[in-house]
Amino acid sequence: MTDTQSVPAAGATGAPAPAPAPRPAPAWRALLPTMTPWLATGLTLVLGICLFGLVGPLLVGDPDAIRDVGLQPPSGELWLGTTQTGQDVLAQLAHATRGSLQIGFLVGVLATVLSAFFGIYGAYVGGAADEAFSLLTNVFLVIPGLPLVIVISGFVPRESRGLWTIAVVLALTSWAASARVLRAQTLSVRNREYVAASKLAGERSWRVIVVEILPNLLPVLASQFVFAVIAAVLGEAGLSFLGLGASGSATLGTMLFYAQNGFALPLGAWWWFAPPGLLIALLGTGLSLVNFSIDEIVNPKLKNVRLHRRRTRTAARAARKEHR
Amino acid sequence: MTSVSVTNLTKEYSLREGLRRRTLRAVDRVSFDLLPRRTVALVGESGSGKSTIAKLLTRLEEPTSGAVDVALADGTPVRGSMYRRQVQMVFQDPFASLNPFHSVEHHVARPLLLHRRTSGAQQTRERVLQMLERVNLTPADVVAARRPHELSGGQRQRVAIARALAPGAGVLIADEPVSMLDVSIRLGVLNLMARLQREEDLAVLYITHDLATARHFSDEILVLYRGRVVERGPADAVILDPHHDYTKLLALAAPDPERLGKVVSGEAAPDRAAIDNSVCYDHHLGAWIDIDTAADTAAQRAGAPRAAAGA
Numbered sequence: 001m002t003d004t005q006s007v008p009a010a011g012a013t014g015a016p017a018p019a020p021a022p023r024p025a026p027a028w029r030a031l032l033p034t035m036t037p038w039l040a041t042g043l044t045l046v047l048g049i050c051l052f053g054l055v056g057p058l059l060v061g062d063p064d065a066i067r068d069v070g071l072q073p074p075s076g077e078l079w080l081g082t083t084q085t086g087q088d089v090l091a092q093l094a095h096a097t098r099g100s101l102q103i104g105f106l107v108g109v110l111a112t113v114l115s116a117f118f119g120i121y122g123a124y125v126g127g128a129a130d131e132a133f134s135l136l137t138n139v140f141l142v143i144p145g146l147p148l149v150i151v152i153s154g155f156v157p158r159e160s161r162g163l164w165t166i167a168v169v170l171a172l173t174s175w176a177a178s179a180r181v182l183r184a185q186t187l188s189v190r191n192r193e194y195v196a197a198s199k200l201a202g203e204r205s206w207r208v209i210v211v212e213i214l215p216n217l218l219p220v221l222a223s224q225f226v227f228a229v230i231a232a233v234l235g236e237a238g239l240s241f242l243g244l245g246a247s248g249s250a251t252l253g254t255m256l257f258y259a260q261n262g263f264a265l266p267l268g269a270w271w272w273f274a275p276p277g278l279l280i281a282l283l284g285t286g287l288s289l290v291n292f293s294i295d296e297i298v299n300p301k302l303k304n305v306r307l308h309r310r311r312t313r314t315a316a317r318a319a320r321k322e323h324r
Numbered sequence: 325m326t327s328v329s330v331t332n333l334t335k336e337y338s339l340r341e342g343l344r345r346r347t348l349r350a351v352d353r354v355s356f357d358l359l360p361r362r363t364v365a366l367v368g369e370s371g372s373g374k375s376t377i378a379k380l381l382t383r384l385e386e387p388t389s390g391a392v393d394v395a396l397a398d399g400t401p402v403r404g405s406m407y408r409r410q411v412q413m414v415f416q417d418p419f420a421s422l423n424p425f426h427s428v429e430h431h432v433a434r435p436l437l438l439h440r441r442t443s444g445a446q447q448t449r450e451r452v453l454q455m456l457e458r459v460n461l462t463p464a465d466v467v468a469a470r471r472p473h474e475l476s477g478g479q480r481q482r483v484a485i486a487r488a489l490a491p492g493a494g495v496l497i498a499d500e501p502v503s504m505l506d507v508s509i510r511l512g513v514l515n516l517m518a519r520l521q522r523e524e525d526l527a528v529l530y531i532t533h534d535l536a537t538a539r540h541f542s543d544e545i546l547v548l549y550r551g552r553v554v555e556r557g558p559a560d561a562v563i564l565d566p567h568h569d570y571t572k573l574l575a576l577a578a579p580d581p582e583r584l585g586k587v588v589s590g591e592a593a594p595d596r597a598a599i600d601n602s603v604c605y606d607h608h609l610g611a612w613i614d615i616d617t618a619a620d621t622a623a624q625r626a627g628a629p630r631a632a633a634g635a
Binding site: 192193194196197198199200201202203211212215216 | 382384405408409412413415416417420421422423424425426434435438439484487490491
């Protein structure tokens, strides 16, 4: 037995002079989900809606411009018809999509940062800090979200109720569940030997958290971010529908609010309430589909289930073909 | 050239059982010395306190009482960040001790940079490749770019050894470094460690439950049972002439070609329930020591320095 052991150079078999081995895929590649029809559909939906929200407002006219043609059904000139006061629904939809995405993204970032801080830092430090953060998380977890949001939104006077107020309120009520998941994950990761090894090498705490622990939590964080965006878009729509949204904002929720107040349903003006409703549903669907793919990274078992199912299908198809 | 002297090391854990609290003494008044180029083996079953001693020596945990004194060749005590540099460890599980997210290069480069052994990206990279070649991971540039999941268990453990030696450590604690590896590559890793020990004048604490490798690779063996040292002495003496019941039991458990096919009679095997860990047989003194009455640590540790002097 020698104590020599070498790694066979990739692709060097048979070649007289081994070519410089190709650099393996960098670490972040493992964090990307596998492309599946589900992921493709989800990405198409999300990117399409984002593009509409970004570019749309530049192409359409003034959403608040009033015409003397109220409640016009969709036509060649006004693709999605008009509201009761003759405003262009398509123009409103474009601006509303931008507003909803803005608040969704803002809340997604805020909630993820909050949950990462309380979940990861507490679990890593342990002791009294962990106890205190856990208690805080649990308190926020049992606070019923929407009623609190309604109370806070109702409490803040309408004039000072801006985009940020709503975003902060939504973020404060939605970070707790993610923080608990992150805490559990961190507790598991921080006891691994590579964390002990990096402490032993003399790494500082913040570096152990950011460089050694955090990358292993990235898929979880990404999935939670996507989920927070869905929750925020829906939550904001709910608030705005109740008339408690940010003042002067245009979101999909406020569109539904005005449609409801303008008796769109009894008047049969489907082009007024259906597009914003549909857009919320499609955005939620798209983000969920993306999330399922991220879940496969966190839990590779799901991927195996999918691959297994596909293999079974292929085998069954081949068997059928042979049978014929 | 760094040496470690461990005196009356004790670690107690507080356990909560419902409302009551109980203290568990995981390590009880353990004393020994680690000297450059010498290997001390800690042998014992799971839960005997071996890994706790490793954690105490690396200062991942604080001892309840007792002291671990590390000193350089000229007698300067080692403290603070110097301690992190001097005392390094190879972990048991090579699949858990490397971060799956980072490349092999990251694992070896971090200690180099942290302890300012190299400066600049170019010099660090050269040093990393040099370290990998020293642990026989070739071609080094290919291995350096790999991530842990692309390597075998033996290769990972070599990376772990390279990482431990990167800061320029003088003391290496190997916590069952080969127990998770295939039998066929264990000897390779142990021979590598022995070679590096000679080259770097390392003091090695080899923690294991395998008596055969302990005898082969160490100078001094300490048998640990329920937190206490129950037998100590030169490797051959402890294995060939065990005095304590627990050591006899361990020796019987090891496969022996001469005993092959013979049934071990019930009388020959000591009764497990009757094993007493309050006494320790010291082969250097050739006498039994009562751990509870022998408060004099000098008597307990008399063996190690003398063994070193004899070598």
